Amino acid sequence: MRLSMTMGALLAGSLALPPAAMAQPMAAQQYITVRSEPIGASTKLGGTVEPLKEVSFAAQAPGRISFIAGVEGDYHPKDTVLVSLNDDSLKAKWRAAYAEFVNAEAGVGDAKVQYTREIYSGSAMESENTGMAIPKMFDRYMTRPFSDMIGADNPKVARWANVRSQGARIQQAQARLEQARAALQELRASLRDTKSIAPFDGVIVRKHIEVGDTVQPGMPLLEFADTRNLQIKVDVPARLMPGVKQGMSIPAKLDVGDAQIETRVAQIFPMADPQRHTVTVKLAVPPNVPGGPGMYAEVSIPDVTSPVEQLPVIPKTAVLWRGSLPAVTVLGSSGQPELRMIRLGGFVNNNAVSVLSGLSPGDRILANAVAAPTGVWNPAAQAAQ
Known part of the structure; x- marks a missing residue:
């Protein structure tokens, strides 16, 4: 008799709720009624998480790597020098070009002085501009009047020619100055090309060189990206594009912890791929989400060509996972909780x-799976569903 009472107590204990579940407050075991909503069909597509901004630096000049700011994963603010090439030879050329610039600048000043002298104190006769006093006086009072008298010389034309010659010297000096300035600018650009500067705040994501390496123009140096702002790149079949609009919200699931997020259509490429017949779409990811560039993401693209169905909708918190199988705690007809396996669709929000x-709509389920008691799995009720 005692043995049969003991076995009965054990059987009753295996089907009843554990004491911890019985002691839970009613607020933690709140049951809600399953409602239905019109749900359109959607297609799940695989995408890739990538940085919102990413640049690849390549060598613009030949040289030897003299400095690298860090390694993969190092953060650097905007305007930080990431890579630098040895620029000793370019600096020597720049100093030589600067000396030529100074000489050309002095030549312009001297040409202007000579032009001014010709305007205010010059003469049509060359000997009046140079030489000793007696030859000047002889040319002025003897040679010039005699030449003018016989028509061998025209003082006005000679005077104009001298002024024009001095003006041409100014133009030539200014041309040499501009040539020297252009050489300086070219060398300044070459010096700037020896440094790779961060265009925004970000991290080094890939490094192709080491200090001491010799590079040629076009060789890759490193890749730099803003990993704090992410986006998802997905190739959408052309038949699904009528349901994708700029700025619309699209649910996605990240590969890290199966995190469910809400993304926004940020960019739609204007042309489909002629081989794959897909259109590239970029989705803006909200900040501070788990994961990073290069990871997998699953995107639910609405299919407007499929009919709308009335489907039960439940909170995410009501889903209880048993391994890879989702389940919910249902309030049975007897008033006791029952564990029921379900098949999930897409995220509504x-x-x-x-x-x-x-x-089915109208079922009573536990709203919070964390507080779910260990109920009884009822195969009959499961089959009826």
Whole structure:
């Protein structure tokens, strides 16, 4: 008799709720009624998480690597020098070019002085501009009047020619100055090309060189990206594009912890791939999400060509995972909780998910799976669903 009472108590204990579950407050075991909503069909596509901004630096000049700011994963703010080439030879050329610039600048000044002298104190006779006093006086009072008298010389034309010659010297000096300035600018650009500067805040994601390496123009140096702002790149079949609009919200699931996020269509490429017949779409990812560039993401693209169905919708918190199988705690007809396996559809929003099978509108389920008691799995009720 005592043995039969003991066995009965054990059987009753295996089907009843554990004491911890019985002691839980009613607020933690709140049951809600399953409702239905019109849900359109969607297609799940695989995408890749990538940085919002990424640049690849390549060598612009030949030289030897003299400095690298860090290794992969190092953060650097905007305008930081990431890679530098040895520039000793370019600096020597720049100093030589600067000396030529100074000489050309002095030549312009001297040409202007000579032009001014010709305007205010010059003469049509060359000997009046140079030489000793007696030859000047002889040319002025003897040679010039005699030449003018016999028509061998025209003082006005000679005077104009001298002024024009001095003006031409100014133009030539200015041309040499501009040539020297252009050489300086070219060398300054070459010096600037020896340094790779961060165009924005970010991290080094890939490094192709080491200090001491010799590079030629076009060789890759490193890749730099802003990994704090992410986006998802997905190739959408052309038949699904009518359901994708700029700025619309699209649910996605990240590969890290199966995190469910809500993305926004940021960019739609204007042309489909002629081989794959897909259109590249970029989705803006909200900040501070788990994961990083290069990871896998699953995107639910709405299919407007499929009919809309009425499906049960439940909160995400109501789903209880048994390994890879989703389940919910249902309030049975006897008033006791029952564990029921379900088949999930897509996410309706950030807080709700649709159910393809296992539940019906009007069922009472536990709203918080964390507080779910260990109920009884009822195969008969499961089969009825």
